[in-house]
Amino acid sequence: MRPFAYTRAKDAASAIKLLTENPNAKFLAGGTNLLDLMKEDVERPNALIDISGLGLSEIKTITTGANQGGISLGGLGKNTEAANHPLVRQQYPLLTQAILAGASGQIRNMATNGGNLLQRTRCPYFYEVSMPCNKRVPGSGCGAREGINRMHAIFGWSEQCVAVFPSDLAVALAALDAVITVRSANGQQRSIPIAEFYRLPGDEPQKDTNLPHGELITAIELPKNRFAEKSYYLKVRDRSSYAFALVSVAAALETEGNTIKQARIALGGVAHKPWRALKAEQMLVGKEATEANFKLAASAEMADAKPLAHNAFKVELGNRSIVLALQMALNGGKV
Amino acid sequence: MDENELPELTEDEKQLFADLMPEDLTEIMDTGVNRRHFLKLLTLAGGGLLAAQSAAAEHVLTRPFQEPAPSGIDPASLENAVNVTFKVNGMAHKVTVDSRMTVLDTLRERLNLTGSKKGCDHGQCGACTVIVNGSRVLSCLTLAASCEGKSVQTIEGLAQGNRLHPMQEAFLKHDGFQCGFCTPGQICSAVALLDEAKKGYASYVTANVRQSAGPVLLSREEIRERMSGNICRCGAYPNIVDAIQEVQSGKPVEQVFRSV
Numbered sequence: 001m002r003p004f005a006y007t008r009a010k011d012a013a014s015a016i017k018l019l020t021e022n023p024n025a026k027f028l029a030g031g032t033n034l035l036d037l038m039k040e041d042v043e044r045p046n047a048l049i050d051i052s053g054l055g056l057s058e059i060k061t062i063t064t065g066a067n068q069g070g071i072s073l074g075g076l077g078k079n080t081e082a083a084n085h086p087l088v089r090q091q092y093p094l095l096t097q098a099i100l101a102g103a104s105g106q107i108r109n110m111a112t113n114g115g116n117l118l119q120r121t122r123c124p125y126f127y128e129v130s131m132p133c134n135k136r137v138p139g140s141g142c143g144a145r146e147g148i149n150r151m152h153a154i155f156g157w158s159e160q161c162v163a164v165f166p167s168d169l170a171v172a173l174a175a176l177d178a179v180i181t182v183r184s185a186n187g188q189q190r191s192i193p194i195a196e197f198y199r200l201p202g203d204e205p206q207k208d209t210n211l212p213h214g215e216l217i218t219a220i221e222l223p224k225n226r227f228a229e230k231s232y233y234l235k236v237r238d239r240s241s242y243a244f245a246l247v248s249v250a251a252a253l254e255t256e257g258n259t260i261k262q263a264r265i266a267l268g269g270v271a272h273k274p275w276r277a278l279k280a281e282q283m284l285v286g287k288e289a290t291e292a293n294f295k296l297a298a299s300a301e302m303a304d305a306k307p308l309a310h311n312a313f314k315v316e317l318g319n320r321s322i323v324l325a326l327q328m329a330l331n332g333g334k335v
Numbered sequence: 336m337d338e339n340e341l342p343e344l345t346e347d348e349k350q351l352f353a354d355l356m357p358e359d360l361t362e363i364m365d366t367g368v369n370r371r372h373f374l375k376l377l378t379l380a381g382g383g384l385l386a387a388q389s390a391a392a393e394h395v396l397t398r399p400f401q402e403p404a405p406s407g408i409d410p411a412s413l414e415n416a417v418n419v420t421f422k423v424n425g426m427a428h429k430v431t432v433d434s435r436m437t438v439l440d441t442l443r444e445r446l447n448l449t450g451s452k453k454g455c456d457h458g459q460c461g462a463c464t465v466i467v468n469g470s471r472v473l474s475c476l477t478l479a480a481s482c483e484g485k486s487v488q489t490i491e492g493l494a495q496g497n498r499l500h501p502m503q504e505a506f507l508k509h510d511g512f513q514c515g516f517c518t519p520g521q522i523c524s525a526v527a528l529l530d531e532a533k534k535g536y537a538s539y540v541t542a543n544v545r546q547s548a549g550p551v552l553l554s555r556e557e558i559r560e561r562m563s564g565n566i567c568r569c570g571a572y573p574n575i576v577d578a579i580q581e582v583q584s585g586k587p588v589e590q591v592f593r594s595v
């Protein structure tokens with residue numbers, strides 16, 4: 001690992017100031033992804049600003065503003081605490097399931113909510129510094145485009161990058177229309193809807209998100225919703241635990257009788273960002289909650305997929321996973 | 336062989352064992368030491384090595400860690416030195432480390448606590464699992480610098496003198512290992528898991544996460560899911576699950592090697 005200066009930040013303002021002053025500095029929170037990438041020589045910060053002592057871990061009901069009645073998760077709260085908090089388990093079980101589908105018990109105890117959102121792709125060409133990768137070294141090419149791309153994107157990729165975003169938590173947040181609260185150098189807070197937080201690779205795959213250097217995720221806000229009764233996070237992977245998704249589906253339904261009033265579907269493991277299946281959602285509104293309708297919606301969404309050489313299986317897998325996740329959601333999200 | 340009899344040890348062997356480790360004999364017999372393990376001990380004893388090793392182990396486990404850092408480490412030579420004060424197994428330590436130093440390397444290279452193992456060094460195997468402020472974490476992905484004021488518990492800190500932690504006893508009883516390399520991490524992970532279950536934490540296989548009650552009794556499926564961060568290349572998983580289930584439930588679980 002390359003040498004770096006280490007600073008324990010005293011408060012959010014000084015942490016942000018330190019980061020803003022140095023374009024090669026990084027925040028250190030849980031460290032589960034960043035330290036691994038530093039060991040691999042993928043990330044090469046010359047300074048780490050340890051923000052793990054700043055607090056910002058509270059989980060509470062939002063009492064004012066646009067998301068009143070929803071809940072707020074501290075940006076530096078641990079994934080384990082978010083997953084197991086009574087408010088989250090009761091009102092946002094989809095989020096609990098998504099967090100618990102990710103990583104291992106140890107890693108969830110370390111990883112923070114904000115850090116989870118900013119983790120990098122696990123594309124092996126990104127991780128292996130002897131390989132070309134436009135995300136790691138812009139302009140060097142994409143090793144995966146013509147290489148082994150079984151785990152890669154089927155939606156929204158570009159010739160420059162076919163990597164997928166690995167978070168499970170973010171997939172649930174996309175389905176739940178979460179809002180990311182960040183604090184910038186001038187001390188101001190601003191809110192970024194999750195749909196605007198992530199981006200597709202395009203010509204700048206080195207950028208995972210639209211968050212500028214120097215801003216700190218202070219909280220994640222979840223608007224109030226009526227999905228708690230009927231939601232489910234399905235994760236399909238090569239082994240049954242502790243593996244990244246081939247395809248994952250966050251599904252949530254609000255029904256009246258057997259009619260769907262509102263549907264939310266987001267996919268993981270298929271794109272450079274959590275993939276909101278808006279086409280499928282729109283097809284379901286006003287329809288009966290039946291397997292036949294679930295299948296129609298799923299195939300409408302997956303019809304737009306553009307698989308690579310080794311991942312055509314993800315299209316059918318996505319189809320079936322959407323249907324299964326909707327059925328599980330309809331049945332109350334119980335395993 | 337009658338199941339209740341001591342396993343395949345001659346009276347002479349038992350006597351030798353009793354001489355070498357008087358306090359441990361009954362315990363080891365009860366938890367089912369096998370002949371292979373015993374013979375290994377005998378081989379060591381033959382060269383007088385066992386006694387020496389025990390003395391060294393005793394020293395490592397009991398000495399107060401107030402001695403200076405091992406020679407050859409001059410804080411001034413560190414490029415980005417960080418001072419850290421933290422507790423390991425109840426003992427306070429003040430160390431000066433390179434900012435890059437992980438908790439794992441600090442434990443192993445600076446504090447001579449080599450129980451925690453470096454398996455993959457990338458957070459994929461769980462062999463380095465330790466308990467920090469009550470939570471199981473990966474010491475290979477934790478900087479020592481970030482542990483200021485924290486309390487670390489390692490495999491060396493689980494036993495009370497010669498009295499093993501119930502989880503250690505259960506791993507012995509159920510033969511929850513073969514080569515043993517992943518075992519310290521498995522046991523630390525399992526010990527912290529007991530607390531998580533006591534707090535009612537859910538897992539991805541929990542039937543209904545909305546139903547948050549108190550302490551949960553873990554099924555085998557739950558234990559497997561919750562221990563998935565600890566890889567065992569020898570494949571001792573069924574025995575590891577037996578050991579954890581026995582401690583978690585408080586009810587004896589049959590030893591596989593006795594039932595086959």
